[in-house]
Amino acid sequence: MSGGSDGDGGDGRRAPAITEKAWNPGLESEIRRKWQQEDTYRFTMQEKGRNYTIDTPPPYPSGRPWHIGAAAHYSQIDMIARTARMSGKNVYFPIGIDRNGLPVEIYTEKKHNIRMRETDRTEFLEMCSDSLDELESEMVQIMDGLGLSGDTSARYRTDTPQYRALTQATFIKMWRNGDVYLANRPNNYDWVSGTTIADAEIAYVEMPAKLVHMRFKLEAPREGGKDHIIVASTRPELLCACRAVIVNADDERYSGCAGRTVTVPVTNQKVPILEHHSARAEFGSGAVMVCSYGDQNDVALFRELGLEEVAAIGLDGRMADAAGPYAGLRPKQARAKIIEDMQESGDIISRVEEITHRTPVAERSRNPIEIIPMEEYYVKQMDYTDRIREMAEEITFHPPMHKQVLFNWLESISMDWPISRRRYYGTEIPAWRCQKCGDTYVPEPGRYYRPWTEECPARECPKCGASDFAGEERTFDTWMDSSISPLFICGYAGGGADGEVADGANDRFERLYPASIRPQAKDIVRTWLYYTLLRCDKMTGTAPWSEAWIMGYGLDEHGLKMSKSKGNAIDPLPVIERLGADTFRFWNASEVNHGYDFRCSEQKIESAKKFLSKLWNVSRFLSSFEVPDGGGDEGADLLVQDKPARGSLQDADRWILGELDALVERCRRGYSEYNFFTPAIAVREFTWNVFAAHYIEMVKGRAYGMGFSEGERRAAVRTLHAVLHAVLRLLAPITPFITEYLWQRMYAAPGGKSIHLEMLPGRAPAPDSGPDTGSPDGGDDATTRAITEFNSMVWNRKKSENLSLKDGIALEIPDALKPFERDLRAMHNITNSG
RNA sequence: GGGCUCAUAGUCCAGCUCGGUUAUGACGUCGCCCUUACACGGCGAAGAUCCGGGGUUCAAAUCCCCGUGAGCCCA
Numbered sequence A: 001m002s003g004g005s006d007g008d009g010g011d012g013r014r015a016p017a018i019t020e021k022a023w024n025p026g027l028e029s030e031i032r033r034k035w036q037q038e039d040t041y042r043f044t045m046q047e048k049g050r051n052y053t054i055d056t057p058p059p060y061p062s063g064r065p066w067h068i069g070a071a072a073h074y075s076q077i078d079m080i081a082r083t084a085r086m087s088g089k090n091v092y093f094p095i096g097i098d099r100n101g102l103p104v105e106i107y108t109e110k111k112h113n114i115r116m117r118e119t120d121r122t123e124f125l126e127m128c129s130d131s132l133d134e135l136e137s138e139m140v141q142i143m144d145g146l147g148l149s150g151d152t153s154a155r156y157r158t159d160t161p162q163y164r165a166l167t168q169a170t171f172i173k174m175w176r177n178g179d180v181y182l183a184n185r186p187n188n189y190d191w192v193s194g195t196t197i198a199d200a201e202i203a204y205v206e207m208p209a210k211l212v213h214m215r216f217k218l219e220a221p222r223e224g225g226k227d228h229i230i231v232a233s234t235r236p237e238l239l240c241a242c243r244a245v246i247v248n249a250d251d252e253r254y255s256g257c258a259g260r261t262v263t264v265p266v267t268n269q270k271v272p273i274l275e276h277h278s279a280r281a282e283f284g285s286g287a288v289m290v291c292s293y294g295d296q297n298d299v300a301l302f303r304e305l306g307l308e309e310v311a312a313i314g315l316d317g318r319m320a321d322a323a324g325p326y327a328g329l330r331p332k333q334a335r336a337k338i339i340e341d342m343q344e345s346g347d348i349i350s351r352v353e354e355i356t357h358r359t360p361v362a363e364r365s366r367n368p369i370e371i372i373p374m375e376e377y378y379v380k381q382m383d384y385t386d387r388i389r390e391m392a393e394e395i396t397f398h399p400p401m402h403k404q405v406l407f408n409w410l411e412s413i414s415m416d417w418p419i420s421r422r423r424y425y426g427t428e429i430p431a432w433r434c435q436k437c438g439d440t441y442v443p444e445p446g447r448y449y450r451p452w453t454e455e456c457p458a459r460e461c462p463k464c465g466a467s468d469f470a471g472e473e474r475t476f477d478t479w480m481d482s483s484i485s486p487l488f489i490c491g492y493a494g495g496g497a498d499g500e501v502a503d504g505a506n507d508r509f510e511r512l513y514p515a516s517i518r519p520q521a522k523d524i525v526r527t528w529l530y531y532t533l534l535r536c537d538k539m540t541g542t543a544p545w546s547e548a549w550i551m552g553y554g555l556d557e558h559g560l561k562m563s564k565s566k567g568n569a570i571d572p573l574p575v576i577e578r579l580g581a582d583t584f585r586f587w588n589a590s591e592v593n594h595g596y597d598f599r600c601s602e603q604k605i606e607s608a609k610k611f612l613s614k615l616w617n618v619s620r621f622l623s624s625f626e627v628p629d630g631g632g633d634e635g636a637d638l639l640v641q642d643k644p645a646r647g648s649l650q651d652a653d654r655w656i657l658g659e660l661d662a663l664v665e666r667c668r669r670g671y672s673e674y675n676f677f678t679p680a681i682a683v684r685e686f687t688w689n690v691f692a693a694h695y696i697e698m699v700k701g702r703a704y705g706m707g708f709s710e711g712e713r714r715a716a717v718r719t720l721h722a723v724l725h726a727v728l729r730l731l732a733p734i735t736p737f738i739t740e741y742l743w744q745r746m747y748a749a750p751g752g753k754s755i756h757l758e759m760l761p762g763r764a765p766a767p768d769s770g771p772d773t774g775s776p777d778g779g780d781d782a783t784t785r786a787i788t789e790f791n792s793m794v795w796n797r798k799k800s801e802n803l804s805l806k807d808g809i810a811l812e813i814p815d816a817l818k819p820f821e822r823d824l825r826a827m828h829n830i831t832n833s834g
Numbered sequence B: 001g002g003g004c005u006c007a008u009a010g011u012c013c014a015g016c017u018c019g020g021u022u023a024u025g026a027c028g029u030c031g032c033c034c035u036u037a038c039a040c041g042g043c044g045a046a047g048a049u050c051c052g053g054g055g056u057u058c059a060a061a062u063c064c065c066c067g068u069g070a071g072c073c074c075a
Helices: A027-038 A068-085 A102-112 A121-146 A161-177 A236-241 A296-305 A321-326 A331-344 A382-394 A400-412 A478-482 A485-489 A507-512 A522-540 A572-579 A581-591 A602-607 A609-622 A635-641 A643-647 A651-672 A677-704 A710-731 A736-746 A781-800 A815-828
Strands: A180-190 A195-197 A202-218 A228-233 A242-247 A261-263 A270-275 A288-291 A349-362 A370-379 A396-398 A432-434 A469-471 A515-521 A545-551
Touching (some): A068 A121, A068 A515, A068 A545, A068 A581, A121 A572, A121 A581, A161 A180, A161 A478, A161 A485, A161 A522, A180 A349, A228 A288, A236 A288, A236 A331, A288 A296, A296 A370, A331 A349, A478 A522, A485 A515, A515 A522, A522 A545, A572 A602, A581 A602, A581 A609, A581 A677, A602 A609, A609 A677, A609 A710, A651 A677, A677 A781, A677 A815, A710 A736
Parallel strands (some): A396 A545
Antiparallel strands (some): A202 A261, A202 A349, A261 A270
């Protein structure tokens, strides 16, 4: 398809090689098949340091439709892979699916109208797995449709025995190093889901609440002094767990109260009044009751003041025995009941205020959480923030501003990470407990353990010799799994059958780890990114990657966060099917400014199609001119740099090649930061408004050979092809399908080498390449403006004089444009002689 | 309360790092046009007190300060 000048017509034209009038998105599936057959994106491992590993986020199939923002996100990750590949990197782009965790359990409960805890565990796990398979296949269909250049058919899953065995192995190693420990302490508890929640997974919502002002009787009231103080609380059902009342030292209403004792109403225990800075005079009455546990502040106060906790609420989410007559009620019911009781018994309540209160809820299930003391496994993180900060300093963030998100989070970490969950669909905690001495037995790493259904591998307890074990029923927080994705993809597991795990390092791991880049969304910096740094460093002593690429959120067309509950989520699949992946991807690149939130609207996506049409028609036009010799491979680049060829170039040719150089430079700068917005905008602007609108129009006559010498004609044709040759490659990471198609029809080397195996235009990739040989001219804004303005002026004049564009016209060509005179004369049919 | 980000035509956005033309382009609107790449197009037109105030400067959308409003994150 390249080279040769057969079929040239008398006027230097031949029939266009491309005849179809428009880009047909239906061709995408054909192109995808070609890539598959030719294994275009095959990764062949090279020695250490020469592999470019992308720690792709494994998406979670939590329900349909898959968010269009996520589709945009994965398209951009693919652009990273393609950019890296076309920059000469040896790209390893694994695709995974995250399948552990709460959402699928909730989805499955709803789908089958069952309750997890009332269902046989094995059966429930199977149902979850089936749900995941279904949702996953839809997701994979979208990923394939988007043209991801990773191998979705070889995707990894976080719930396979191999992956889970690795999660368990890392846990076992950390347990033995003392980085994991068991502790009984107050914890965020989602009693609806029946599980512990980490700080990172708590969200806050404003909810209406009753602020009850209660009279607490003062002991030994002084002469003429008041006999009570008012304590305001939104949680009167926790009166039984009250162990102190605090006031602010600066609050005059309570001067002299500190150190005295009050009687808690209803339950009548006597508690001290203490001064503490956390009591705010302006909230409620200024006096606050400290209970185990109304909120995180209570937890801190109990610890700080050395108070003895009372378990007011049990793991079943109901009031415990300590609540006396209210035992067995839900906290909400107990609250209503106790308010009623207090009102009946007279003077306890002074007033009830309706307020809105920030209530902590579980981020995923949206259930209100309680703080309940219980025993959980913890990963040490408190003493570790300096090391994380140190690693983060070394990692390049794209864009840099998002590094701050991580630093802010590091500032606010206040406790170790609880990792045990009372759920089913997750990686089991590999532990057994000796029923006699209570010691925890953790087995050897190497395979996938399921303690709730499996005999303890140890015959007898290493500590007491007893042989009666109870298998651990809990699972891990899902971040325990996903935070080791760099270890898994780099082969830390060794990839043995049946979930066997080789012990840590091996050849594959040595060559691949640390990975190169972690692309991910902004909202999981404090979870996935942070936990990955923590976990991978603990396992390897090395940061898991050298670059992090952070993308913003997809918002709806009004700038609101998309969610299924709001009903403003857009299903990406029909959009992609109707408009094609390239349209979606070009919209995505040209609309999503690097790192910022972006708005999704179907109308705007549709309008991106226009540029692809333009590109198509420009190519169709150029396909009617012979591709100069050596047009394949680096031919067009050579053409730009080739001195003799340059000799015959006209001023207009040099001008557009200079503009092209400026474009290439801008794009390269964007691509070097994995910013696709800049190249997309720049290429569109250049191709549409400079190249097509002005250059092509100017040299059309010359390219036809009308009134020009053969050398001049060839110069135009060469230049036209040189520009398109570069533009296609510049766009290839963003719109892989149309560029591949046009490349194959026009420029591909014999054998049909994919455009995606070519290099981005500009510098040669090899380190031993010669000095830069860009065009001598570079971009010339003044000339471009002069040309644009002149053309506009002529068009306007013809219009106002009611002339057709091909009609002749007499006018002067400004001095600045004299070098382009002959092209301009041909273009506008200027009739008067100079 | 703290942090991050943003504010430019009806809508979206470029330009701001490093101050200097008539402030970029797209969508939408209107008018004219089938000119042999493109009517999924071309040309043209209308549309912006560059959020407000102050400062620096010969010169500010751009730099500095003070506000206001919005979004997100954390307390």
